[in-house]
Amino acid sequence: MLFHHAVRLGDDALILAQRLSEWCGHAPMLEIDLALANIALDLFGQATLFLGLAGEIEGQGRDADALAFRRDVLDFRNCLLVEQPNGDFAQTIARQFLFSNWQELLMRQIAAAAEPRLSEIGAKAVKEITYHARYASEWVVRLGDGTEESRARMIAGLDWMWRFTDELFDAETGAPSLRAEWDARIAHTLAEANMDMPKPRRGVLGGRAGHHSEHLGHLLTEMQFLPRAYPGAVW
């Protein structure tokens, strides 16, 4: 139970970190390049801790690296939201905005919960994620309330990502109790950006059960190439 929980938390952070890293060297401005890389590094750090803990609980000798680099796509338990392609900058921001606001609420809950090994990681992560949520929310306002083009892209980006948000609040694997507060946060920022809430869509689920979109396999191919081609490689 705890193993699966830790794997879900670790996989969310790991996959989103890898996605964000794809911006490295390609962001619209040097400052944004650094900001996205920083967020990615925070998430890689969280993934290392959560997957390390998962390996410890499992007790089969798998460490964080083994879980990250030597599992196949069907064994990943991240939510579908984090594996979605970057798209344009607005789409990346939409994904970050929806995810970081959820992850912040989740980590606050975990930090206050009884399981000491999880709560310790949660407490550390909350500080990082609070900044991620703030960063993404400000960009939503800036783009949504910006030019005609930035607004259209922000709306399109949110619209694309919206269908993957139900999974975050799934009764079994998600955090249904956080829904009301998350909704309020999202609505608050969108109001500030002069945007409407995205139209309700039929939610797409499956990531928590290993049923991923085609995108994840491609991501893993790149992420896992080196340790698989050169097992045990170090520098």
Added chain:
Amino acid sequence: MNREWPLWEVFVRAKNGLSHKHVGSVHAAGARMAVEAARDTYTRRMEGVSLWVVPSAAITASDPGEAEALFAPAQDKVYRHPTFYTIPDKVKNI
């Protein structure tokens, strides 16, 4: 229309008690974005506890052509340097 974001000068206070020091500059569309860019660029290795950002355009610099008139007269006035007493070892950051 100028599509480049304006430049901001960044000042970091390394720890409480020290003054803010100029460390470099960032591009940003506004003050808040400038603080975030400065945070991500200049404080990611625990370099600071406080940040200032100032629009570069707000800075008036001295004219290099006037350097002689401005700075040379101080050269031969050693008595302005407090070199005639020793600073106690325990006093840091003077």
